[in-house]
Amino acid sequence: MVSYYLAICLAIYVAYYFGSAVYYVFFHSLSKYPGPISAKFSGWLSFWHTARGDRHVWLWQLHEVYGPIVRYRYDSVVMSTPEALRTIYDSRANVQKSNSYLVWQKKAAPPNTFSCVDKLQHVRRRKILNAAISDKAIKSAQPFVIKHLDRWFDILKGKGGDWSDPRNISKHLDNLQFDIMAELCYGKSFDTKEPVDSSLKTIPHDISQYMWLMFRIMNSPFVHIWVWLKPRGLDILYRKIMPAKIKNYVRFVEKAVMERLCQEESLQDKGLEAERRDMLHYLFHAKDPETRQRGYSQAELVEEADMLTVAATDTTAGAMAATFFYLSRNESAYQKLKHEVRTQFADMEAIRLGPQIRECKYLQAVINETLRMSPPGANEFPREVLLGGLRIGDEYFPPGVIIGCGFYALFHDQNVFGDPFVYRPERWIVGDGVSEKDVADAERAFAPFSIGTRGCPGKNLALMELSLLFARLLHGYEFRLAPGDRTGEGGIEMVWGRKSHRQYQTKDAFAPIRDGPYIQFAARV
Numbered sequence: 001m002v003s004y005y006l007a008i009c010l011a012i013y014v015a016y017y018f019g020s021a022v023y024y025v026f027f028h029s030l031s032k033y034p035g036p037i038s039a040k041f042s043g044w045l046s047f048w049h050t051a052r053g054d055r056h057v058w059l060w061q062l063h064e065v066y067g068p069i070v071r072y073r074y075d076s077v078v079m080s081t082p083e084a085l086r087t088i089y090d091s092r093a094n095v096q097k098s099n100s101y102l103v104w105q106k107k108a109a110p111p112n113t114f115s116c117v118d119k120l121q122h123v124r125r126r127k128i129l130n131a132a133i134s135d136k137a138i139k140s141a142q143p144f145v146i147k148h149l150d151r152w153f154d155i156l157k158g159k160g161g162d163w164s165d166p167r168n169i170s171k172h173l174d175n176l177q178f179d180i181m182a183e184l185c186y187g188k189s190f191d192t193k194e195p196v197d198s199s200l201k202t203i204p205h206d207i208s209q210y211m212w213l214m215f216r217i218m219n220s221p222f223v224h225i226w227v228w229l230k231p232r233g234l235d236i237l238y239r240k241i242m243p244a245k246i247k248n249y250v251r252f253v254e255k256a257v258m259e260r261l262c263q264e265e266s267l268q269d270k271g272l273e274a275e276r277r278d279m280l281h282y283l284f285h286a287k288d289p290e291t292r293q294r295g296y297s298q299a300e301l302v303e304e305a306d307m308l309t310v311a312a313t314d315t316t317a318g319a320m321a322a323t324f325f326y327l328s329r330n331e332s333a334y335q336k337l338k339h340e341v342r343t344q345f346a347d348m349e350a351i352r353l354g355p356q357i358r359e360c361k362y363l364q365a366v367i368n369e370t371l372r373m374s375p376p377g378a379n380e381f382p383r384e385v386l387l388g389g390l391r392i393g394d395e396y397f398p399p400g401v402i403i404g405c406g407f408y409a410l411f412h413d414q415n416v417f418g419d420p421f422v423y424r425p426e427r428w429i430v431g432d433g434v435s436e437k438d439v440a441d442a443e444r445a446f447a448p449f450s451i452g453t454r455g456c457p458g459k460n461l462a463l464m465e466l467s468l469l470f471a472r473l474l475h476g477y478e479f480r481l482a483p484g485d486r487t488g489e490g491g492i493e494m495v496w497g498r499k500s501h502r503q504y505q506t507k508d509a510f511a512p513i514r515d516g517p518y519i520q521f522a523a524r525v
């Protein structure tokens, strides 16, 4: 009897699956768009590439085969034109983050700024966050950043004029960036970069693993069920079965933030000014622009500080690792950058935010070109079209459709960049065969921090860190690729789009999962 009912259930399920497949392939509003046949009625192909870590490359391949608009899931399309980029992520676009972002919320409430989907709720949260990561806050963060950078150079450099042992730069940068963000967000230096054993050393790695897991869930065919179950017991269950390391980390963050908040509260009660002006200080004092009351409750502060650390660690450390990869393989770029910083600044002390560093055009070009070749945010940042629909050029997308622009794919579009797999910082500087129009066209197709109200609030902090790191390093030290190292390179045996040994290969987990290159350091002689 049981097997009879099971057979009926299975038959209903199979009939439903085939019925909906026919609907999605032939009658859905996206059926006119090209794409792989299995992607037209399911999400499994997208999930398969997510699980392999090559989803960003796969989206690029799809555009190469099918053109600028591709249906890559039954309910989703990607576009790879500058116009699509500028329309979809514009503040006024009639879209919101897709519901799949809800997988990133640890608890249903309070949501953090990143995973908040509701547009109105996000506007309020974002205004408060902008006040906390203002230019003033970034300037106050500078001494903390410099302190960590200089100590990091000191740890990595060799003795005298000798080259140091080869260092896996990804691992060292994870620890550097985590120390910087912990100092800014939790008000504590965790010193995971120090050459001593510490149980905290693996935390950046644990954060990457957490992102890798969540990104796979976000792009899985069962994401809607996951999101539905979250407030219905899944969050509690997930917290229980969370890997011990992540659990420890979450507890650790809560404790650190609470301690720091107590300090701020006690100073406020005594009417004293805080000496430490880290990001947590600004988050604590951030006001809701409408009510003029404190912007965050304690629970929201913990959530926001944690979110900032996660959002900042792998993205910025990934961009730094990629810059090491490209500079250590491009002698001319390395020499030009070294020449620029050594002529622009009399000594390392002078290397700070300000007009002098803004004049380092080659430094900015190196950063741009790295973020183009290896964008830390490489996916298509999916958006749901809202009531009223969305028009992009001649295309109309009805409400409910998911739309995005694959950042990696667009930044490697041959129509815009000509030689997209070649590392050429010069493409960002007018002169030497590069016209103003060339630079303007490239800039229009390039937004590694995204744009609009959901663009990255940490952009200036990340750019400050990248500029200070490479300007100070090349002023006071030398570095080179460890002889024979090939870690992180593409290769002929890899999939189409990963074949160049001069491109840094990463796995997309919303932020990049990476390894190498191995770098040697020496003091300037």
Ligand code: HEM
Pocket (backbone or CB within 6 Å): 113, 114, 115, 126, 133, 307, 308, 311, 312, 313, 315, 316, 319, 375, 376, 377, 381, 448, 449, 450, 453, 454, 455, 456, 457, 458, 459, 461, 462
């Ligand atoms: C090179 C480094 C970085 C890159 C390339 C980058 C890129 C991005 C991109 C593309 C987005 C949009 C994501 C989306 O639409 O889903 C984003 C959002 C965000 N980023 Fe960054 N980011 C970087 C560093 C940082 C840093 C240092 C912080 C914090 C201090 C940060 C905090 C955030 C937050 C909070 C959001 C969500 C904003 C919102 O939804 O309103 N990021 N970032």
